[in-house]
Amino acid sequence: MLPLFHLAVLSINTFTLWHDQKYVDFPFRKEILVLDLPLKRRVLMLTFWGLTLQTLYFAVALLNDIIGTNERSPKKAPFIRKIKDALFSLAFPVALYVTGAFWTIYAIDKELIFPEVIAKVIPVWANHVMHTFVSVFITVELLFAARTYPSRKVTVSLTFTFILGYLIYLHLSYLKCGVWIYPLLDVLPWHLRTVFFVLSTLVAMFISIVGEKLDSIVNPKKDNAKHKKR
Template identity: 50%
Template structure:
């Protein structure tokens, strides 16, 4: 019974955070073009892409609690459970990347990701909700629920497509507005941006594999999928 409560609590917190952001926060952007964009132009940030992905995952998880199954390895897996498992395989590496990248750069040179003017208007609880709790909640989910990861080709491809889609979107916005979502890109020349984006994509793929391995450790019984699409149930000792 507590699992649906956990999932619903995360959804409620995320909805409240999003509502608070839209009603009470007015972030000054470097370009006036952003002022006319819907959703207060928040979709320019990878943090929001990740936040929405995590919220979607917990919504699907809640539905799975009600109409699906949380069995370790069900003989007949409902569609909602398959969607949940695939979403987790993508949401976990993206959330971990966002947390590591944000707090890593924050520790080295905070103004590159969190300028002082933003810190003055951005509540600490909201900052942690969007940059810390996204990973904490998914680690809890990893430990307390069981899932079958998709094949590595399927899962890693979806993860890479997600990351590359954001990179393309970020450059499209820059071409339209002349401004970057994150100040760090103002100090990177073109070759360094390629290096940074390439490293970010590789890191996302690496974190995906880490999530896959962690899942095989915490799940005593699961279906292990292979690159050719076949699967085998295994029991960890």
């Protein structure tokens, strides 16, 4: 059943990305339209980065089903299995952060994260694939697929590098056009904006550690010796 699950999620995510590029004309503000960016400027959004990462992970997971191994603790893991396990340690915290951040801000003030002008052009199903099901799918993967987690240093470093890379890209885009992609960032003064970025990074890194701990619980039979040596 695992290959079928990977194929289904890969298909859903790929279709969502394709539909977004084919049919959705995002109502960017005129200042942002001056930016000549690929993929219809969706690269400005962490949601797009996150969904692309999830799609990549499930593609690698499916490839591992075919040419790799899903053994709990293989004596000599194929390279594709090592890539899959490392990608999971990044995909899990990013998915949970995207879901948590989006729906928390949405509950506080929808206009700060998903204003009506955007809600009108993005189908409800696509919004949930991007912001809800990413966490559902990766959690199912956590529960039912075996993996060997990379070291704590690797998992935290991957998450930190991913978030930092996005923040650098976000700030470079802001310097070019003078406005933020998210309304929330426009209303926050610089000091609160800095606090928001720092806390967001710390939360994502914390979730990466939680993912490792949860994996050690749902996969209790595997050798956790390397984790105990940390």
